[in-house]
Amino acid sequence: MGFGRRIGDTFRVPGRGLRRGVAVLTVLVTAAAIGSAVALSAPQLLGSSAADAPAIPVPVPALGPLPADAPLPTAAGLTAALQPVTGTSALGTFGGAVLDPSTGSQLWQRAVDQPLAPGSTAKLLTSAAALLTLAGTDHLYTKVVQGPTPGSVVIVGGGDPSLTDLPPGKDSVYPDAPRLADLAAAVEKSMGNQKITSVIVDTSRYTGPTFAQGWDRADIAGGDITPIEPLMLDGGRIDPTAQDGARVADPAGAAGQAFAKELGLDPSVVSSGTAPPNAQVLGTVSSASISDLIEYMLEASDNVTAEILAREVAIARGGEPSFTGGAAQVLAALSQARIDPSGAVLVDGSGLSTVDRIPPRLLTGILAAAAAPPQGPDDTDFLRPILTGLPVAGGDGTLEDRFGTGTSAAGRGVVRAKTGTLTGVSSLAGVVTDADGRLLVFAFMSNGPSPADVRPRLDAIAAELSRCGCR
Known part of the structure; x- marks a missing residue:
């Protein structure tokens, strides 16, 4: 094919x-x-x-495969096309690259090795490491086991941020979210006539601080993050249906109290602890697949899911399930896959930290690996969910309200990209089909100016790629 x-x-x-x-x-x-x-x-x-009777109209295909023999843009053609939109001081400290994933040719570059604050484009690193380390069909599990004393049960956090307290018939922001009510029902069935008297919350799966260097605690109420623990409900959201709604400051404690309520217990019976070794499992629920969680995380730019995945990568690779261990193992996984992470500095898995630094070359390297054609009939496209998770320009996710006017409008529906935004940080990295039907990957990163000024400029650069055959 x-x-x-x-x-x-x-x-x-x-x-x-x-x-x-x-x-x-x-x-x-x-x-x-x-x-x-x-x-x-x-x-x-x-x-x-x-x-x-009139003939039944034949539908005209709106979407189709890209031509395998589409002409390759030239470096000179791309330089001429992009100079008017990239040659401005309004972009601040700027770096970027454009690659052809089919040949691996770098067609355009600017400060491609300079590490810059990435914002949420750092999630591309975490996504790639997760897909290279974990099976895309794997799931994250929350279980309850028999406690150390009669009547006690232990809810053991397994890293699933999507466990929801919503009743049947109501959906949270996560795909196929497991329900706390189902877990409680399974536990009550397993306990039979034995009365449940207390709930112990076990968060021992992860270690170290729950809040990363370079994060702002105001972002908890702002809806960007919650302390990272292996047990939480709806990513720590107060309103499970609000993607960017305020979060709680104690997600594991809140989950434990909600579980006690499902069992008809008072929150005062909830405590912290660890499950006894080889304790009997009373109930288990699971998340959507890893691939589905990654697609959701990229489209919605969900920081909590990214941090969870970084820790799960660390666990699978035998590292420490902490911020430090997760960041180290994400970079190690990329290096093992021959995606050069040199120059990258990570302190988290989401890019929310102001300390993170990534060179544009690394972002395009990951995207090129995800978009590269298979090398043989048995080649498995492990990284494809990165592409399917990228927001569509003017269509969904964090690009739903962008590429709407002016010169950027040409990119609507043609550009798919991960966004990155912090104070003084704007980035855009993804894929685009040019005027000849050639798929290109790109990364554009700006540090310094306000995102309100820079984001439309980055959109215009990506849209210029979509308009150009550039030969």
């Missing part, structure tokens, strides 16, 4: 804005088909014969 076909088949239908257009087209075609069917089956009601 050719390169263009693999990429074309892997990409999802774009997000809200573009999905709406596709949906309308589908409804119109379906309505026409239904109307024609009625005319054929009951001509006496319409006063016409079957021979007079």
Whole structure:
């Protein structure tokens, strides 16, 4: 199967804005088909014969594979096209690169080795490390075991941030979120007639500080983060349905109290501790697959999920499940996969820290590996969920409200990219199809100026790639 076909088949239908257009087209075609069917089956009601019935319209494909033989842009052509939109001091300290993933050719670059604060584009590193280390079909588990004393149970955090307290029929922001009520029901069934009297919360899966260097505690109420513990409900959100809503300062404690409530107990019976060795398992629930969590994390730019995945990478690789261990093992996983992480400095897995530094070269290296054509019939595309998780320009996720006006509008539905935004930090890294149907990967990073000023400029640069054959 050719390169263009693999990429074309892997990409999802774009997000809200573009999905709406596709949906309308589908409804119109379906309505026409239904109307024609009625005319054929009951001509006496319409006063016409079957021979007079109009032909059923043939839908015109809106999406298709990219041409495998699309011409490659030249370095000179890209330089000429990008100079007007990149040659400005308004971008501050700026670096970037454009690569062709099919050949590995670097077509354009600016300060490509200079480490810059990445913001949430750092999640590309964590995503790649997770997909290289963990099976995409794996899940994260929360379990409850028999406690050390009669009537006590221990809820053991297994790293799943998506466990929800919402009742059946209501969905949280996470895909296929397991329910606390189901876990409680399983425990009560296992306990039989034995009365449950206390709940112990076990967070021993992770170690070290729960808050990273370079984070701001105001971001808890601001909705960006919660202390990182292996047990929490809805990513620590107060409102499980609000992606960017305020979070709690004690996610494990809040989860323990909510679990006690599900069991009909008073919150005062909740304490911290560890599960006895080889304790009987009373109930277990699991998250969506690792691949699904990664797609969600990239589209929504969810910091908590990124931090959880970094720790799970550390555990799987035999490292310390902490901020330090997670960051070290993420970089080690990339290095082992021959994606050069030199120059990168990580203190977390989400890019929320102001201390993180990543060179543009590393971002395009990861994206190129994700988008590269298979080398043989048995080649497994471990990193493809990175591409399918990237927000669509003007369509969904963190790009839903961007690429709407001016010169950036050409990138709507054509650019897919991970965003990164902190105070004085703006970045955009993803994939784009140029005017000739060639898939390119890019990374653009700016440090210094306000994101309000820089983000439209980065959008315009990516959109310029979509307009250009650049030969």
